[in-house]
Amino acid sequence: MAEAHESPRRIGEVIRQARVLQRRSQKNVAAALGYHQSKVSRLESGRGTDDMRVLRAMAQELGIPPHKLGLAPAPSSRTTAVAEPEGVHRRTFLAAGITALGAASSPAAIRDALVQALLPGPTLAAASVPRAASDVASLRNRVGATRRLFHTCDYATLERVLPGLIADLRCASDDGKIDAPTLSGLLATAYQTATSLLLKQHDQGSAWLAVGRAMAEAERSGDPVVLASSVRVQTHVLAREKHTAQAVTLVRHTADQLSGSYDRRSPKYLAAVGLLLLRGVTASSRGGDRASTAEFLTEAKEVARYVTLNQPDAWANFCQTNVALHEVSALVALGDAGLALQAARPLTNRPIPVPERRAALWVETARAHSQLGRLADGYQALRMAESCAAQDVRRPAIRHLAADMAARDHRRTLPELHRFSHRLGVPA
Known part of the structure; x- marks a missing residue:
């Protein structure tokens, strides 16, 4: 009973995007359904979409809501919860320890819950989200899971889970049962993630609030890795607001204290320093400062010789490929479009496991x-x-x-x- 307004081409595009987002090949999906690869290829091109039996099987396999394929009426706007991204169920990361999913009724309510979680005093999330396990291992797993959601661009789910996570971290801090510096480090990372998400949404006002909380917790943690990461997101906020000179100065000041002895540093330390330097690349190139851009790139390439963290489940995303991606972005910002395309060409054939980085290229x-x-x-x-x-x-x-x-x-x-x-x- 496919609805008339659901064109075959649109249905095919929904199927293709769902498959690609799950990083599955046509052959893999076809094998799971007992079809030949050509069947999936035909569907994605908009052919054969009148076969309701095949569409139902495809919807179930790829987790696509039936109405996206014209198999059911579109849900009423009054009863629809926050839409799943492109109809894809995010099964992979929900099992990674995120147990405090808030059931917000609208995107506006979700945004309000996140902003409320950033304010001093009791949070709305603390009252509206059931408390999850608050031992340090569970909290650390949940913080890591939010990082994975960001790297895989599942922003809708991320915005839902962050308020509950921040509320639980703050409650755990008040309980005093977990080492305070450890909790401050986890809270700083959660606030960093909130800052990055809000910047993606161009909500600079709330991003300033989030990064302020991140910096305060980072200083309490006493961990140079956490501090470097918080400085990085603060630099991002500054650059977004066109305070590029201040952003460059902040990166340079912090990096000078952390650079050197790369062969004796931990992967997390190196990734934090490397990502901070890349934020310097972004800020200086947006400000038209070619000399600083070159300096930051050179140092980032040196750090990348000693570390590779380029998986969606990594604590951070830093490697030689990420440095190369930032070089492309810097060339674009500096107006060197031809050079940017030359630099981008070899990267299009290079495996880039993190979806957010692939999309950025x-x-x-x-x-x-x-x-x-x-x-x-x-x-x-x-x-x-x-x-x-x-x-x-x-x-x-x-x-x-x-x-x-x-x-x-x-x-x-x-x-x-x-x-x-x-x-x-x-x-x-």
């Missing part, structure tokens, strides 16, 4: 093409970014990029670009 490629007026190539790059991390493409910065590209297509020679922009909710 294609977004920067799209920006470079856009700078050169290659709107068709820019559109294709954005589609690649969407296939890597659908929610990431729906954040404000990318939506504005798509709208700008569509607006510059005055003769509407790229109808697919206009449809894409309209689908993101920002028609030119």
Whole structure:
């Protein structure tokens, strides 16, 4: 009973995105369903979507809500909970220790709960979310799970779980049963994650609040790794607000205290320093400071010789590939679009396990093409970014990029670009 407004092409695209987000091949999905790979290929191209039996099997295998494939009416806006990202159930990471999922009734309510969790005093989350296990191992696992949600761009789930996690960490701190510096380190990481999420959503005001809490807890922890990570997100907030000179100074001051003896440092220490240096690359390139950009890149490459953390379940994401990605981004920010595309080309064939980083590569490629007026190539790059991390493409910065590209297509020679922009909710 597929609804008429669900076009075969749209259904095929939903199936393709669900498969890609789960990092499964057409052959893998086909084998699980007992089909030949060509069956999945045909469905993703919009052919054969009138077979309800096949669509039901596909929906069950990939965790796609039936209404996304026209198998059921769309839920009423009054009863729909927060939409699953592109119809994909996030089964992989929910088992990683996140047990305090708040049942917020709307995106606005979810955002309010997160902001409330950042305020001093009792949090709404503490009253509305059942308390989960508060031993240090459970709390550490939950903090790590939120980092994985961020790396895999599952921002909807992340925004739901952060208030409960922060509330439980703060309650555990008040209980006094767990070592205070340890809890401060976990709280700082949770606040860092909240800052990064809020910046993705262009909520700079709340990001300032979150990063202030992160810095305070980082100093209480006395852990240089946690402090470096908090300085990194504070630098991000500064750069986003165009305080690039202050951001560069902050990175340089902190990195000078942490650099050196890389062959004797732990992976976490090296990753924290490396990511801090990469934030310096971003800040200095946005400020047009080529000399500082080159200095930070050189030092980051030196750190990357000693550490590789490039999996979605890693504590942080730092490696030589990530350094190369930031070099591409810096070239785009400096207006060197041709050089950026040259630097990006070999990376498109390199395995990048972290979806957020894969999407970033294609977004920067799209920006470079856009700078050169290659709107068709820019559109294709954005589609690649969407296939890597659908929610990431729906954040404000990318939506504005798509709208700008569509607006510059005055003769509407790229109808697919206009449809894409309209689908993101920002028609030119």
